Amino acid sequence: MDVQLQIPDDVAQALNREAIDLSRTALESLALEGYRTGRLSEGQLRRMLGFSTRMQVHAFLKEHHVYLNYSVDELNQDLKSLAAFEETLTT
Secondary structure, eight states: OOOOOOOOHHHHHHHGGGOOOHHHHHHHHHHHHHHHTTSSOHHHHHHHHTOSSHHHHHHHHHHTTOOOOOOHHHHHHHHHHHHHHHHHHHO
């Protein structure tokens, strides 16, 4: 889907002072907000921004100070898995 934005010329000039790609910046901003609010998954974010790996998504999120949506339930499950793994090492 193509989306067009109408912004005043002076605003576009102010944003374009640093020779940034306004289209890419708008796309990234939309993707970040979608991820922050939980409307977009990590996979959707990857496809939207054209990244080929999850590591690229993680680096992009870190660069923008957005951290992975990681619930307490997921943490507890990971802790259980780690404990089970540690137990196999000691037996």
